[in-house]
Amino acid sequence: MAAEDVLTGAMDLIARRSANYRRDPSWIAQESYTQDDVESGFHRVDRPLARPGTSRFRVLFLALLMSVFPLIVVLTIAVPGILMGWGLDWIRTGVGREDPAITSGAVLLVAGSFILLLRLLYLVTADWRRRYVAATLAVRDYPVLYQFVAQVADAVNGPVPDVVKVDNEVGLVLRKRRGKLGVNKVELMIGLPLFYSLSARQLSGLIAHAYGGFSRSRFSLGYPYVANINRWLARLCDTGAMQIYEVSFARPWLVLFFPVDWLLNRYLRLLRSCAEFFSFSVSRGMDIQGDAYSARLGGATEFRATQIRLRALQLGKARVLAQLNDADSSENAGGLRFGHNDYNIARHIAEEADQIQFDLRAQLVREMEDLVSPLTRSRVVDLGRIVEVEKSQDEGACFLLGAAVRLLPDVDQLGQKIGARVIGVHDREI
Numbered sequence: 319m320a321a322e323d324v325l326t327g328a329m330d331l332i333a334r335r336s337a338n339y340r341r342d343p344s345w346i347a348q349e350s351y352t353q354d355d356v357e358s359g360f361h362r363v364d365r366p367l368a369r370p371g372t373s374r375f376r377v378l379f380l381a382l383l384m385s386v387f388p389l390i391v392v393l394t395i396a397v398p399g400i401l402m403g404w405g406l407d408w409i410r411t412g413v414g415r416e417d418p419a420i421t422s423g424a425v426l427l428v429a430g431s432f433i434l435l436l437r438l439l440y441l442v443t444a445d446w447r448r449r450y451v452a453a454t455l456a457v458r459d460y461p462v463l464y465q466f467v468a469q470v471a472d473a474v475n476g477p478v479p480d481v482v483k484v485d486n487e488v489g490l491v492l493r494k495r496r497g498k499l500g501v502n503k504v505e506l507m508i509g510l511p512l513f514y515s516l517s518a519r520q521l522s523g524l525i526a527h528a529y530g531g532f533s534r535s536r537f538s539l540g541y542p543y544v545a546n547i548n549r550w551l552a553r554l555c556d557t558g559a560m561q562i563y564e565v566s567f568a569r570p571w572l573v574l575f576f577p578v579d580w581l582l583n584r585y586l587r588l589l590r591s592c593a594e595f596f597s598f599s600v601s602r603g604m605d606i607q608g609d610a611y612s613a614r615l616g617g618a619t620e621f622r623a624t625q626i627r628l629r630a631l632q633l634g635k636a637r638v639l640a641q642l643n644d645a646d647s648s649e650n651a652g653g654l655r656f657g658h659n660d661y662n663i664a665r666h667i668a669e670e671a672d673q674i675q676f677d678l679r680a681q682l683v684r685e686m687e688d689l690v691s692p693l694t695r696s697r698v699v700d701l702g703r704i705v706e707v708e709k710s711q712d713e714g715a716c717f718l719l720g721a722a723v724r725l726l727p728d729v730d731q732l733g734q735k736i737g738a739r740v741i742g743v744h745d746r747e748i
Contacts, residue, residue: 350727351462351518351718359518359718360469377541380600384547387593391442391554394585398435402428437578441554441586451739452485452507453732463725467506470522473715474611476529479506484726486510486663486736488631492528493542510664510736511631513729515671518718520624521725523616530608541604544597551590555583606703613707617714621707627671634670638663642741661737662730 351359405428412421457464464482471478479492480503487509495505506528512521594601613621642663723729 349720349724351466351720351724353462353465355718356462356465356469360473360715361717362473362715377544377600380597381541381543383596384544384593387547387551387589390589395435395438395442398431398438401431402435405431433575433578434582437575437582441579441582444553451736452483453736455482455484460726466518466522466725467525470525470615470716471529473615474526474529477504479504481505483507484510484513484732484736486667486733486740488512488628488635488667490524490528492525493546510729510733511635511667511671513722513726514665514668515627515631516624516722517620518720518722518725519616519714519716520620520627521616521722522716522718523612523620523624523714524628526611526615527608530604530606530611541600544600548590548593548597548601551586551593554586555590606706609703609707610710613710613712613714615714615716617716618708618710618712620714622704625704626675630671630674631667633674634667637670637674638667660734661741662733663737663740664733665730 405424408424409421409428412418412424455463460482467482468478481495483505485507487507488511489509490512491507493505493507494502506525508521508525512524516524609621612624616624726732
């Protein structure tokens with residue numbers, strides 16, 4: 319019982335502290351970190367990093383196995399086309415025999431197959447059509463943030479990102495992008511809600527966690543591909559986020575497509591569950607390695623609070639997107655507490671997370687206590703992983719005291735610009 323009281327008190331403190339960080343923007347500007355602060359805010363840790371516990375052969379074999387799922391999606395697209403061909407043949411047969419039953423049935427088959435094909439293509443090509451907005455941060459404009467990221471990369475012996483971007487998502491992605499002349503560049507994508515909600519130490523641990531499946535070693539060559547397929551299938555199933563980012567569609571058509579969308583969503587969720595089942599062991603091994611990296615930077619004591627905060631942010635994002643999807647226009651923003659010309663979605667996600675931590679603290683703790691199995695979400699941090707990290711008693715290489723927003727002083731301006739483009743109020747480049 320005492321442990322629950324301590325955890326509850328820590329959650330309340332985190333929520334109040336993150337709310338205070340956003341209450342006074344002038345304080346953020348005055349107290350922003352300098353490059354000297356960042357340089358002196360890390361100490362060198364000579365203890366070697368734990369090596370991954372999964373063989374390279376196993377990861378490469380899994381990468382080949384995961385290639386089946388995009389192939390299944392492609393074959394699924396071909397099925398409605400085949401049904402349409404059969405339907406057209408039956409239409410010709412029914413017209414030739416002057417049989418209205420065959421003709422009407424074939425027409426229904428062609429129409430249903432066409433709607434199924436249209437919606438399936440619409441879902442699969444959502445990444446190219448969604449109004450996804452990210453802002454690229456130049457090194458000359460944000461030297462403190464780039465130095466902070468470089469310090470984290472150096473501590474885990476990982477490649478320093480060439481480009482840092484921010485968006486409205488709740489999370490952090492480290493990936494390779496093919497640049498000019500075929501040169502691969504390392505790109506770090508950070509969600510703005512993290513700056514609003516986390517401390518600098520917690521953010522350093524989260525960045526370090528991304529290096530768990532992304533390092534210089536040849537071993538990890540196949541895992542980013544596996545992770546990309548899992549993320550792609552997750553985006554196909556994320557219909558709520560798709561509705562806010564995709565190009566708007568006429569409401570009568572959406573009502574007509576609803577039954578088809580429901581069936582497709584269940585089918586894609588089944589594919590996603592199968593993919594997570596096969597990749598569970600390797601993904602969990604990478605996550606456990608990432609946990610060790612996170613403790614190396616942020617400290618073992620911050621790990622539990624960080625994971626609870628991330629879960630609250632995910633629930634807060636779901637609430638904000640649901641309200642945006644229900645909006646009749648961009649001006650009322652679905653009933654959100656947006657002021658006049660206030661489109662900072664990231665800040666509202668963080669505020670919703672504050673409220674969720676107060677209202678649903680018992681549920682958040684219970685989710686952490688549930689053990690994760692291959693039939694559930696393999697990326698959820700369970701109590702077993704938290705205990706393993708806390709047993710390490712790692713003090714952390716980062717000891718910057720303060721909020722992560724001190725690394726990004728103009729976070730409000732960036733959030734306003736990105737949010738305005740997501741909602742569709744402004745369509746300018748960032």
